[in-house]
Amino acid sequence: MLINKIGIVGGTGFVGRTLANRLTQEGIELRILTRNRERHKDNLILLPTVELIQADVHDVDQLEKYFSGCDAVINLVGILNESGRDGSGFRHAHVELTRKIIGACQHIHIKRLLHMSALNADAKLGTSHYLKTKGEAEDLAHQAGAQGIKVTSFRPSVIFGREDSFFNRFAELLKLTPLFFPLACARTRFAPVFVGDVAEVFMQTLRDPESYGHRYELCGPKTYTLEELVRYTAECIDIKRRIIPLNDILSRIQATMFDFVPGKPFSTDNFLSARVDSVCKRNGLHDFGITPVAIETMVPQYLARRSQRARYNQFRSHIHRNHTA
Numbered sequence: 001m002l003i004n005k006i007g008i009v010g011g012t013g014f015v016g017r018t019l020a021n022r023l024t025q026e027g028i029e030l031r032i033l034t035r036n037r038e039r040h041k042d043n044l045i046l047l048p049t050v051e052l053i054q055a056d057v058h059d060v061d062q063l064e065k066y067f068s069g070c071d072a073v074i075n076l077v078g079i080l081n082e083s084g085r086d087g088s089g090f091r092h093a094h095v096e097l098t099r100k101i102i103g104a105c106q107h108i109h110i111k112r113l114l115h116m117s118a119l120n121a122d123a124k125l126g127t128s129h130y131l132k133t134k135g136e137a138e139d140l141a142h143q144a145g146a147q148g149i150k151v152t153s154f155r156p157s158v159i160f161g162r163e164d165s166f167f168n169r170f171a172e173l174l175k176l177t178p179l180f181f182p183l184a185c186a187r188t189r190f191a192p193v194f195v196g197d198v199a200e201v202f203m204q205t206l207r208d209p210e211s212y213g214h215r216y217e218l219c220g221p222k223t224y225t226l227e228e229l230v231r232y233t234a235e236c237i238d239i240k241r242r243i244i245p246l247n248d249i250l251s252r253i254q255a256t257m258f259d260f261v262p263g264k265p266f267s268t269d270n271f272l273s274a275r276v277d278s279v280c281k282r283n284g285l286h287d288f289g290i291t292p293v294a295i296e297t298m299v300p301q302y303l304a305r306r307s308q309r310a311r312y313n314q315f316r317s318h319i320h321r322n323h324t325a
């Protein structure tokens with residue numbers, strides 16, 4: 001299948017920016033739809049073959065208009081938190097939007113769809129609204145396969161990279177928490193996968209008929225408990241904290257309390273997702289000859305750079321205060 005132009009929804013985020021970089025290296029034209037062009041333009045408009053378009057991605061007419069002329073569509077939309085608590089926000093962003101994207105593809109005869117899901121996503125057995133709705137959306141995408149669209153989906157464990165919200169977030173939280181760090185779901189196992197490997201597998205499957213109808217799990221080379229990952233984060237930023245693993249009941253209580261903190265740094269839905277191990281049965285990266293990058297080769301560098309930047313900013317504001325005092 002010839003693929004020269006791709007429409008992307010959710011392409012302005014952490015994964016989307018890396019993927020856009022990778023696809024433009026192949027000279028593929030990208031039309032990235034965003035709900036807020038102004039906020040994202042600095043990150044993407046410098047890429048040579050990218051068109052960043054302000055759009056209401058929940059409006060099918062706009063999807064059709066902007067996907068028109070594309071050979072494929074990539075759906076990367078995902079949210080970890082909703083404003084309410086009944087799952088309707090997750091359903092809107094994951095299931096309803098996927099249904100609209102598929103509808104638009106069918107109407108304007110786009111024959112290729114890459115869909116981003118998550119490990120443990122399951123419409124019936126998912127333990128949280130996030131995992132249930134991600135599972136339902138992934139099933140919907142594959143049902144479109146029966147109507148002539150060639151669909152491939154991806155189910156990563158947690159994804160790491162310079163701008164990730166996993167190691168960077170824990171680094172921030174560790175700095176904010178003096179002495180003791182109470183950690184929910186500390187025993188859950190993860191196999192962090194590098195964002196560059198995720199982008200590579202998207203690139204390779206795009207034109208590969210063998211990948212049609214497949215759901216690829218994506219993992220890094222090693223598994224760790226959450227406690228090990230948080231300890232490692234503390235080591236990388238060179239701070240000492242006593243990590244206190246919380247049992248199931250205390251983890252739930254912590255999540256319930258954080259539900260009411262603005263921005264929900266950890267929610268009951270996150271807790272319900274994080275209770276299950278996020279590890280691959282079969283790592284899809286190997287099917288494409290990709291050797292997964294280990295956290296140890298990347299994370300220390302970008303966390304250290306971040307700490308240096310923070311110290312420099314602190315130093316500058318200290319100088320500024322002394323000058324203006």
Ligand SMILES: NC(=O)c1ccc[n+]([C@@H]2O[C@H](COP(=O)([O-])OP(=O)(O)OC[C@H]3O[C@@H](n4cnc5c(N)ncnc54)[C@H](OP(=O)(O)O)[C@@H]3O)[C@@H](O)[C@H]2O)c1
Binds near residue numbers: 013033076
């Ligand atoms: N990061 C991970 O560790 C991880 C792990 C497993 C699976 N995944 C999946 O990978 C995908 C990409 O993750 P990411 O880390 O790149 O996420 P991200 O940085 O949060 O980006 C998410 C994108 O989704 C769009 N979006 C957010 N809420 C939306 C809504 N209500 N309606 C329409 N669009 C919305 C945003 O686009 P605009 O604001 O520009 O419109 C943004 O570009 C998601 O599907 C996620 O579930 C990620």
